[in-house]
Amino acid sequence: MDILAAIDSFKGSASSFELNQAVLNGWEDRKGRKINVPIADGGENTAEAIYYALGGTWRTIDGMDLLFRQRKISYLLTTWQGKNTAVIESAQALGLDLLDKPTDQTIRLASSYALGELIKDALLQEVEQIIVTLGGSGCSDGGLGLLQSLGASLEGYTEGNPLLSTKKLHFDRRNVLVSKVKLIIAADVTNPYTGQQGAAWQFGRQKGGIDTTLAFLDKQAGKIAQQIKDFWEVDLDDIPGSGAAGGIGGALFLLGAKMVSGFDLVSQITGLEKKIEQADVIITGEGRIDQQTIHGKVPYGVAVLAKKYRKPIIAICGSRDQELEGLSDFLPIVLSIHLGPIGLEEAMEHRQTLEKTKILGQTLSRFFTILPK
Numbered sequence: 566m567d568i569l570a571a572i573d574s575f576k577g578s579a580s581s582f583e584l585n586q587a588v589l590n591g592w593e594d595r596k597g598r599k600i601n602v603p604i605a606d607g608g609e610n611t612a613e614a615i616y617y618a619l620g621g622t623w624r625t626i627d628g629m630d631l632l633f634r635q636r637k638i639s640y641l642l643t644t645w646q647g648k649n650t651a652v653i654e655s656a657q658a659l660g661l662d663l664l665d666k667p668t669d670q671t672i673r674l675a676s677s678y679a680l681g682e683l684i685k686d687a688l689l690q691e692v693e694q695i696i697v698t699l700g701g702s703g704c705s706d707g708g709l710g711l712l713q714s715l716g717a718s719l720e721g722y723t724e725g726n727p728l729l730s731t732k733k734l735h736f737d738r739r740n741v742l743v744s745k746v747k748l749i750i751a752a753d754v755t756n757p758y759t760g761q762q763g764a765a766w767q768f769g770r771q772k773g774g775i776d777t778t779l780a781f782l783d784k785q786a787g788k789i790a791q792q793i794k795d796f797w798e799v800d801l802d803d804i805p806g807s808g809a810a811g812g813i814g815g816a817l818f819l820l821g822a823k824m825v826s827g828f829d830l831v832s833q834i835t836g837l838e839k840k841i842e843q844a845d846v847i848i849t850g851e852g853r854i855d856q857q858t859i860h861g862k863v864p865y866g867v868a869v870l871a872k873k874y875r876k877p878i879i880a881i882c883g884s885r886d887q888e889l890e891g892l893s894d895f896l897p898i899v900l901s902i903h904l905g906p907i908g909l910e911e912a913m914e915h916r917q918t919l920e921k922t923k924i925l926g927q928t929l930s931r932f933f934t935i936l937p938k
């Protein structure tokens with residue numbers, strides 16, 4: 566029996582490659598093939614998943630993070646579809662993981678400026694295209710910091726999160742630095758720029774924002790979106806994914822980037838569909854399987870492919886919502902790696918997570934051996 570593992574990283578806990586390997590190490594069937602497909606949807610570890618598929622070299626620069634703190638940041642230089650390509654994972658500079666604890670203060674301070682600096686560095690490497698992966702970010706600035714770094718001026722901006730103070734955005738799309746390369750956004754969600762389904766309300770709470778801050782950020786994003794509509798005739802709220810990474814999706818779209826689903830892109834690059842077609846059992850998962858999972862996250866994407874080829878699929882996670890509504894049609898079995906009540910900090914410990922994942926892999930393989938042939 567050939568088993569394929571394509572589990573998304575458990576954010577803050579373990580990478581996709583490690584989790585896949587843990588399940589495969591636990592799997593007791595010695596005869597079949599064990600296929601490890603590192604996978605991602607745009608969030609943390611996406612560049613690594615692409616690296617496993619394409620190879621390439623890592624370029625490390627003295628960059629900064631979402632709070633303007635100095636930090637060494639790496640991005641991937643590779644070849645994709647015959648073109649010199651940079652893969653910049655926004656979570657490397659702007660990740661929620663980089664904050665000790667997301668609070669209302671961090672969301673009020675955080676900016677996407679550091680991502681613009683990485684894009685500028687990639688442009689100096691003479692690449693023909695840049696893939697910017699979005700997800701797992703700790704900022705919610707409508708992408709204004711990024712635009713500022715690439716040459717836009719933000720009227721009224723004081724400091725910290727530019728969405729709080731910017732009154733007006735000025736930039737000439739013909740002059741922005743990225744006009745010479747093909748820009749691809751690989752977004753992990755399809756949310757719009759503003760509104761109840763938009764960046765601030767949907768993802769601002771996990772970034773520490775309190776309701777009054779989120780309401781203000783959403784109102785400000787609405788003003789910027791209106792201005793963009795008036796001047797550039799682009800309605801960001803009509804663009805699925807413009808609310809990814811706190812609105813960076815919208816900002817990059819404005820710069821002419823092509824928006825694609827992060828999962829679809831990684832799945833194409835890794836040849837996931839073909840590999841699923843050839844496997845007998847599929848294991849997927851993510852840190853927390855919840856109502857958001859069905860909106861383009863890895864386990865849903867893998868499950869859609871498994872369903873297409875009628876392959877049995879099991880999802881594993883660190884924690885899950887009790888109710889998973891429409892998801893159970895695609896993922897009937899969602900199992901936590903944890904066996905008893907446990908605090909979140911202890912649960913997320915790296916080594917234990919991999920050990921428990923291995924044990925769950927072992928249990929699942931035994932289950933398949935008792936099934937009638």
Ligand SMILES: Nc1ncnc2c1ncn2[C@@H]1O[C@H](COP(=O)(O)OP(=O)(O)O)[C@@H](O)[C@H]1O
Nearest residue numbers: 574575576578701851852853883884912913918
């Ligand atoms: N080892 C673990 N055990 C229990 N819960 C975990 C573990 N790793 C991650 N989580 C939970 O998953 C959350 C991250 O969700 P995840 O699905 O990995 O990312 P995202 O939702 O950004 O795609 C963490 O905040 C935590 O609640």
Ligand SMILES: O=C(O)[C@H](O)COP(=O)(O)O
Nearest residue numbers: 700701702768809810811
């Ligand atoms: O805001 C972001 O960075 C994402 O697009 C959504 O975040 P998540 O994948 O960390 O939930």
